Amino acid sequence: MDDQIEKILAQYSTASSVIRELHDVPPYRVYEVELDTRRAVVKVDDHPRGHAADEGRVHEYVATETTASVPEVITVGSDHYITAWRDEIARSATQISPDWAHAAGIWMATLHDDTAGVFDVFGQPRNDGTSLSLAAHDTWTDAVIKRINHHRQYLAAKGYADVADAVGRFFRDNLRVFDDVGEPVLCHGDVHPEHLSRTSENGCIAIDFEHALVAPAEYDYWRTVMPYFEESDTVDETVTRAFRDGYGSVRPLPDGFEERRPLYRLINWVAFLESLYLQQNVDLDKREEIGNWMRKRVSETLSEVRETVD
Known part of the structure; x- marks a missing residue:
């Protein structure tokens, strides 16, 4: 992999070097590098599920078209992108505190507010070679079904096609469950302390747009609250x-977003099942146990939401 990184760097600098590997979590690797005399970070695909170029275009868009703070993007390549080094990110705290949560809420709302009215449709942001494009869907439900199908492609090989199929079937049978979610905005998709660092009392800077979607604002809200607040043994209600x-100090969440929480739980569990196997953060002998627990949670949530729509 070092040879691949050196070849990437050679495209942009005649005097470059790899300082260290920062992360090796499929489907990416991340390196601290030096381009001439400038410190930078390279994120590169290391698995067929990687899409660093798409992520780079999202990051670039946020950097140039919004006031939500992110590192400057130096370049976006076909399988990688490079950003400027920021010391605040290297010093990022790992604990979720009320102060961090308040600042994170401001950052997220700023991203949503700055992109409200920009997109007419929902979907997956893409790199079109020079700028940001969108795999567009007229409704959020259609975009959700497409996303579930994307996860199914991977989960089928791990024995969880039935989970994705059950969730996808529910949304295909209930196309109007998201009728009142509000307008599409650009969503980060994975806000937590490793991806969002404090810069001041209320300021933050964010990285890692791997899970970015043009989606309802409440999607981003529940992608943060569910896994990192509600499922945590160390976080209490003061953080939420x-x-x-x-x-709310920047913009309101849409009416009814709390009632739609179980629907987002379904979407999230399918995504987290893929992450469980793809990212390999859990020991092999524990993955099946956790995966079956997630399958049970999906089944329980499906029973809950069916009662509300029948």
């Missing part, structure tokens, strides 16, 4: 309140 207060 601080996050919501921070968000």
Whole structure:
């Protein structure tokens, strides 16, 4: 992989070097590098599920078209992108506190507010070679079904096609469950302390747009609150309140977003099942146990949401 990184760097600098590997979590590798005399970060695909070029275009869009703080993008390639080094990210805290949550809520709401009215449709942001494009869907439900199908392609080989099929079937049978979600905005998709660092009392800077979608604002909200607040043994309700207060200080969440929480739980569990096997952060002997627990949670949530739509 070092040879691949050196070849990438050679495209942009005659005097470059790899300082260290920062992350090796499929489907990417991330390196701290030096381009001439400038410190930078390279994120490169290391698996067929990687899409660093798409992520790079999203990051570039946020950097140039919004006031939500992110590192400057130096370049976007076919299988990689490079950003400027920021010390605040290297010093990122790992604990979720009310102060961090409040600032994170402000950052997320700023991204949503700055992109409200920009997109007419929902879907996956893509790199078109020079700028940001969108795999567009007229409704959020259609975009959700497409996303579930994307996860199914990977999960089928791991024995979880039935989970994706059940969730996809529910949304195909209930196309109007998201009728009142509000307008599409650009969503980060994975806000937590490793991806969003404090820069001041209320300021933050974000990285890693791997899970970015043009989606309802509440999608981003629940992608943060569910896994990192509600499922955590170390986080209490003051954190969720601080996050919501921070968000609300910039813009309101749509009416009914709390009632739609189980629907987002379905979407999230399917995505997290893929991450469980793809990212390999859990020991092999534990993955099946956790995967079956997730399958059970999906089944329970499907029973819950069917009662509300029948």
